[in-house]
Amino acid sequence: GEDVEQSLFLSVREGDSSVINCTYTDSSSTYLYWYKQEPGAGLQLLTYIFSNMDMKQDQRLTVLLNKKDKHLSLRIADTQTGDSAIYFCAERREARGSTLGRLYFGRGTQLTVWP
């Protein structure tokens, strides 16, 4: 399909790991992103991965990329109540015959962390 897909909701207990999954659409997408939106705020870039990588780790965050399946995941270790937010997956697709790419966002996954 043409849409970036992600599940809408995820609930975890504090201290557990969270895994948010995303399926993107264009195998030639150059960058894949995870954005975080806290209540009442705009989106902030959490992390991103270049398409020639299959894993990126940054403190509690691990991003896994499976290009063959066009699957991206975000793992948050030791999830805290402050991690409760909406997480958006996004892919950067390049315009055909142009370098003017742009981002396409998924619908967002609402992560709820229970104490």
Place this chain on the structure above:
Amino acid sequence: DADVTQTPRNRITKTGKRIMLECSQTKGHDRMYWYRQDPGLGLRLIYYSFDVKDINKGEISDGYSVSRQAQAKFSLSLESAIPNQTALYFCATSDLQDNEQFFGPGTRLTVL
């Protein structure tokens, strides 16, 4: 001071009214975007501009228009607001590499 600002932050208006949402940025970025966010639908792109002379329609441009008055300013207009334009509107900017989009705090618009 915030890098990307939006005014107003909240607006309630009536059907048929003309509304303008404004966005300003101090990041010196060429690229600017307007999105709307609806529950369960995520972010949908309304319009984007890659420089002052460039305007492009996004997925849901019907009922909206934009103006790129300067590199730092990008405004969104609803010529005749309707209730299904009730949503949260975000402005964003990025540099030419577009590795990160910086979002404003959002404008909550309610059309009665």
